[in-house]
Amino acid sequence: MTSSPRTASLFVTCLLDTLFPAVAQAVVDVLEAQGVCVRVPAGQTCCGQPAFNAGYWDEARRIARHTLDVFGDGSEPLIVPSGSCGAMIRHGYMRLFEGDPEYGPRAQALAARAMEFTQYLVDYLGVADLGACYEAKAVYHPSCHLLRSLRIDRQPRLLLEHVRGLRLLSQEDPETCCGFGGLFAIRMEAISSTMLARRLDALQATGADLIVGCDISCLMHFEGGLRKRGSAMRTMHIAQLLAEGLRP
Amino acid sequence: MSLPLPHKPFEDRLAEALANPQRLAAIGRAAMRFYEGRVAAMDTLPDAEAIRDLARAIRAHTIAHLDEYLQRFEANVQAAGGHVHWAHDAVEACSIVLRIAQENAVRRVVKSKSMVSEEISLNAALEQAGLEVVETDLGEYIAQLGHDHPSHIVAPVLHLTRQEVGRIFSERLAVPYTDEIAALNAIARRALREKFLKADMGISGCNFAVAETGTVCIVTNEGNGRMVTTLPRVHVALMGMERIVPTLQDLAVMLQLLPRSATGQKLTAYTSLLTGPRRPDEPHGPQETHVVILDNGRSRALAGDLAEILYCIRCGACLNVCPVYRTIGGHAYGSVYSGPVGSVLSPILGGVAAFADLPQASTLCGACHDICPVRIDLPLLLLRLRREVAREGYTPRWLQVGIRGYTAVARRAGHFALAARLASWLTRLMGGGWFNGQLPGPLGAWTRSRAFPPFVRRTFQQRWKERHRG
Numbered sequence: 001m002t003s004s005p006r007t008a009s010l011f012v013t014c015l016l017d018t019l020f021p022a023v024a025q026a027v028v029d030v031l032e033a034q035g036v037c038v039r040v041p042a043g044q045t046c047c048g049q050p051a052f053n054a055g056y057w058d059e060a061r062r063i064a065r066h067t068l069d070v071f072g073d074g075s076e077p078l079i080v081p082s083g084s085c086g087a088m089i090r091h092g093y094m095r096l097f098e099g100d101p102e103y104g105p106r107a108q109a110l111a112a113r114a115m116e117f118t119q120y121l122v123d124y125l126g127v128a129d130l131g132a133c134y135e136a137k138a139v140y141h142p143s144c145h146l147l148r149s150l151r152i153d154r155q156p157r158l159l160l161e162h163v164r165g166l167r168l169l170s171q172e173d174p175e176t177c178c179g180f181g182g183l184f185a186i187r188m189e190a191i192s193s194t195m196l197a198r199r200l201d202a203l204q205a206t207g208a209d210l211i212v213g214c215d216i217s218c219l220m221h222f223e224g225g226l227r228k229r230g231s232a233m234r235t236m237h238i239a240q241l242l243a244e245g246l247r248p
Numbered sequence: 249m250s251l252p253l254p255h256k257p258f259e260d261r262l263a264e265a266l267a268n269p270q271r272l273a274a275i276g277r278a279a280m281r282f283y284e285g286r287v288a289a290m291d292t293l294p295d296a297e298a299i300r301d302l303a304r305a306i307r308a309h310t311i312a313h314l315d316e317y318l319q320r321f322e323a324n325v326q327a328a329g330g331h332v333h334w335a336h337d338a339v340e341a342c343s344i345v346l347r348i349a350q351e352n353a354v355r356r357v358v359k360s361k362s363m364v365s366e367e368i369s370l371n372a373a374l375e376q377a378g379l380e381v382v383e384t385d386l387g388e389y390i391a392q393l394g395h396d397h398p399s400h401i402v403a404p405v406l407h408l409t410r411q412e413v414g415r416i417f418s419e420r421l422a423v424p425y426t427d428e429i430a431a432l433n434a435i436a437r438r439a440l441r442e443k444f445l446k447a448d449m450g451i452s453g454c455n456f457a458v459a460e461t462g463t464v465c466i467v468t469n470e471g472n473g474r475m476v477t478t479l480p481r482v483h484v485a486l487m488g489m490e491r492i493v494p495t496l497q498d499l500a501v502m503l504q505l506l507p508r509s510a511t512g513q514k515l516t517a518y519t520s521l522l523t524g525p526r527r528p529d530e531p532h533g534p535q536e537t538h539v540v541i542l543d544n545g546r547s548r549a550l551a552g553d554l555a556e557i558l559y560c561i562r563c564g565a566c567l568n569v570c571p572v573y574r575t576i577g578g579h580a581y582g583s584v585y586s587g588p589v590g591s592v593l594s595p596i597l598g599g600v601a602a603f604a605d606l607p608q609a610s611t612l613c614g615a616c617h618d619i620c621p622v623r624i625d626l627p628l629l630l631l632r633l634r635r636e637v638a639r640e641g642y643t644p645r646w647l648q649v650g651i652r653g654y655t656a657v658a659r660r661a662g663h664f665a666l667a668a669r670l671a672s673w674l675t676r677l678m679g680g681g682w683f684n685g686q687l688p689g690p691l692g693a694w695t696r697s698r699a700f701p702p703f704v705r706r707t708f709q710q711r712w713k714e715r716h717r718g
Contacts, residue, residue, distance in 0.1 A: 021711060144613035
């Protein structure tokens with residue numbers, strides 16, 4: 001391990017904080033195993049994306065300002081274990097604070113520091129093989145904002161390819177949206193449920209035991225659908241798979 | 249500003265579409281085939297990304313200087329002997345076409361494919377005045393015979409199977425039933441040939457209008473476009489005012505992208521460049537040509553933050569790649585224009601009130617932005633429209649309340665922690681684990697097909713604080 005610990009701040013994200021704290025812990029475990037000193041600035045809430053996507057930009061701005069205040073003006077990387085929240089901070093905040101003399105530059109500074117979890121590991125730390133072992137047949141789900149907004153695809157695949165015992169299976173139309181879309185899942189329930197059903201059919205047809213991804217929102221959508229179907233297939237955030245694979 | 253408005257609320261259109269899973273599966277497959285064709289065709293370009301950049305730059309420049317180029321186009325159409333008409337809205341556009349028809353004693357009209365004519369409901373206007381109007385694009389012809397509407401801007405009857413087409417033909421044209429594609433083609437060709445020869449006026453769309461030459465460019469695959477624009481005495485081309493490209497060289501750039509993006513072809517079977525009427529020494533062509541340039545809400549878009557939608561070249565690639573379009577098909581959109589581009593265009597042209605649901609009918613997955621040949625940021629335009637929808641008060645009441653509550657919770661750490669505790673308490677009331685039953689209210693929409701995850705007793709941040717206190 002490195003002698004001078006690298007420091008990084010973690011944006012827990014509201015879903016990991018309140019629904020899946022074990023995944024947030026897994027993120028910390030994987031980072032600490034790489035010698036990273038993880039900070040979790042207090043008072044974190046949500047990035048504001050639900051309001052932003054619903055067209056309530058004033059409300060989203062209030063929430064985004066809170067997040068900008070929480071993370072302050074540090075210079076260490078900000079690790080975001082979600083492509084969607086990462087895209088919100090990297091791109092959405094730019095839209096919200098366009099021309100704002102105070103928060104505009106701060107949003108820009110935070111966007112420059114923000115890095116998605118796998119991006120931080122592969123591109124910033126330069127590791128691909130964490131030494132993890134995990135026996136499973138898994139299929140990787142490239143979530144939309146991660147793939148298209150942040151252009152991150154190689155990094156999670158590289159990390160997974162290096163996990164011993166993990167068999168990665170391919171699926172049909174792998175880059176098709178799961179149908180979550182935040183409030184879309186509720187407002188457009190009929191469309192969302194049909195999209196989910198089509199995706200789950202394709203995923204279950206692979207014969208995998210696990211769906212792995214970098215966004216808990218899509219995984220929660222899959223997991224909810226699988227449980228409703230009574231399927232034994234499960235979902236796992238990539239951090240969780242890596243953390244469990246690192247356990248002796 | 250006007251557009252044919254939907255007859256039913258979005259939920260009803262959606263329910264109708266979803267009630268026909270066989271049709272939806274066929275739509276999904278057809279869209280997928282177009283998409284795969286597009287991917288393969290783009291691969292044949294030496295540097296597709298550079299051409300897309302160039303095309304986007306041409307569109308951006310043209311739209312930023314649209315008034316200049318439109319004037320240049322008008323002058324050059326006139327110099328070539330054609331006439332130009334400006335239509336502020338759908339009603340004016342229809343009355344211009346009708347006037348041209350009446351001045352030329354027209355009784356029979358043949359049409360090649362034109363989305364603008366759908367936009368202004370031209371057929372109804374002409375038929376009401378006693379004219380015979382026949383669609384000659386095979387898809388449009390089938391739609392017209394079946395009293396149907398196009399469900400896709402490039403492939404109008406993408407939603408029909410050949411068996412359905414066979415039934416429409418046998419009923420409407422009094423021919424024996426067949427679902428063999430070659431036989432169906434032959435039936436249509438025979439029926440339409442007669443119409444072409446008897447028509448007094450041909451109406452076409454316009455894929456691109458070249459400012460420097462006054463040329464109307466039509467991109468088709470069936471040859472009907474050539475018949476419509478050359479056989480009848482009078483030719484009327486309908487165009488949205490944003491169809492302009494400055495030069496023939498710019499047109500060449502666009503023509504590398506349009507067929508590839510639309511149908512996966514390097515070039516369509518027919519690419520026609522029409523400049524003015526027949527010259528004295530020419531044996532073919534119309535004696536009179538007209539171009540009707542339609543605004544219909546476009547200049548409003550030009551002035552606002554949605555102007556980028558005017559870059560669109562109507563290739564339909566965003567429909568084919570869209571997971572929502574693939575799931576619900578075109579008709580559920582309730583508009584002439586469906587898919588991601590339709591969800592942006594329809595509220596602009598037809599008003600936010602009538603189409604408030606369309607900008608919400610997207611997961612913002614970004615596939616449309618990725619595939620658009622001119623890189624229109626459709627998700628951003630949808631977001632801006634959502635802002636307009638919210639501002640104008642078309643958000644359902646429960647969601648307005650929900651957003652207010654969520655904002656109060658998410659802007660203060662104390663409120664957030666309190667809400668998390670309340671949520672975990674509710675989770676425990678519901679049994680603790682993933683909830684597989686049916687929840688009341690808006691959350692019931694989630695639980696219809698998905699179990700609901702449990703909120704934890706102690707959030708990650710609480711655990712972290714406790715652990716790092718000492």
